Amino acid sequence: MKWRDRSGSSNVRMSGGKAAGGGIFGIIIGLVLWLVFGVNPMTAFQTGQSITAGNSTSTQPLNDESRDSQFVAVVLADTEAVWQEIFQEMGSSYREPQLVLFNGRVNSACGSATSATGPFYCPADQQVYLDTSFFAEMSNNLGIAGDQQGSGDAENQGKAGDFAQAYVIAHEVGHHVQTLLGTSQKVNEARRQLSEIQGNQLSVRQELQADCYAGVWANRNQQRVQFLEEGDIEEALNAASQIGDDRLTQGTVMPDNFTHGTSEQRVNWFTRGLQSGDIRSCDTFSGAI
Template sequence: MKWQGRQGSSNVRTSSGGGKMIGGGIGGIIIAGILWLVFGVNPMTALQTGQVMAGGVGGNSTTQPATDDSRDTRFVKVVLADTEAVWHQVFNEGGQTYQEPSLVLFDGQVRSACGSATSATGPFYCPSDQTVYLDTSFFVEMRQSFGISGDQQGSGDAENRGKAGDFAQAYVISHEVGHHVQTLLGITQQVNEASRQVTRVQANKLSVMQELQADCFAGVWANRNESLVAGGFLEAGDVDEAINAAGQIGDDRLAQASGRTVTPDSFTHGTSQQRIQWFTRGLESGSVQSCDTFSGAL
């Protein structure tokens, strides 16, 4: 992925402290070592499925603009700027105005408007403060879990050449921004309302639809970005990285990895095949309209 030397977003901030997780949490669905892999394991999903993250009324951690010049911070700024460019374009086409989210980088723990979280929560989006939260250990976990070498260079010219695995990381960030788009479009609110009126199994199905749509929106971002960035930003192997990531975080794959029985009624994010399918659909179409995972369910 060619990202170096490109303009970054001014909406990236760092957290100076967090608070602690109080009770609840995300339960036993996720296993140690791959917690971060479940893109949408976030406070809103927990609320939808009854796995409440406690302590959500204590206010946010103190944040400030991210000013360090580390490689990971620069990368996050560029990816977020790319999502901003794409979604401004998409919303303008629909006669609407895109409201940019914030992205908070934290170390270890953080307090959001949706509750307190630790690095074990993984990247998440909080609709209450319209902010994506990303622990700084995320990049290390990605490289270790996917066998990505931080020193391995991708193809491309010397100035723009990225590192192998960059696109898989960008995919995760764009998925969380996809949840922000859902909030702006009122989809998150509809899912929450519908989930309160149905059984746990039915609420889980709604959660799957919501997560798969965020995957599809990530695909739309990748498609549209190619037309906005001069010469494109995708490199050979980038799409395969994203598909590999999507395949590893399906509910069925995670259940098998943890030695648990694969129980579709308990799924909240979709199977590996579904996640790959919907990301690919967005990538190939570049159209939000192609991302209707709900099919009249709401």
């Protein structure tokens, strides 16, 4: 994947110290999490209070010159350019999310998380969260290499696996797009009326749509900057297949409890978005998936 020598986003932040606040604001945050985003009431108010009690994590501008930080900034900038273009075509404007890099643990408006949580998007503060160990975890646990295998060319080092990593970031940004389009709110409202099994099925459809949006981004970004190289698509498809519910649980969890979709479903919907470059092809909420 070609990403070097391109500008990065200014919306990448590093997690920092604790941010203080006031009690009334904790109640307001709790209400928003409960009524708008469907978070469990007790969890919502606990989160609101923890944030305003000084347990939320403040952020600071990116000042890290490492390969991973710069890569994240470039990928986020690519998502911004593509989604700005798509939203303009729809007669709307795209509100860019922030991406927070953290180390070990972070507090978001959706609650606290550790590196074990993996990359996630919080609709309550409209930020993507990414642990700095993410790239190593992909390589060690998913078998997605971070370096060009069998190549002595220093220029090619670090290329293999780049697009798989970019796919995961684009998936989380896809959840931000769902928030902007009102999809996330509708899903949360519907889940409050459904059984746990039905709610899980709705979550699967939401996750698969984010996979499809990641594919749409890849298609449109290729048209924009020709960033794909030989083998990149296979890397992303491999990543999608490795993080399917059936693969991750190794048969220990019944399909009714799946929340992200099977490996086959995730590959299929990413491919659909990649081939079409059109978000209208990403309607996972109608018909079979």
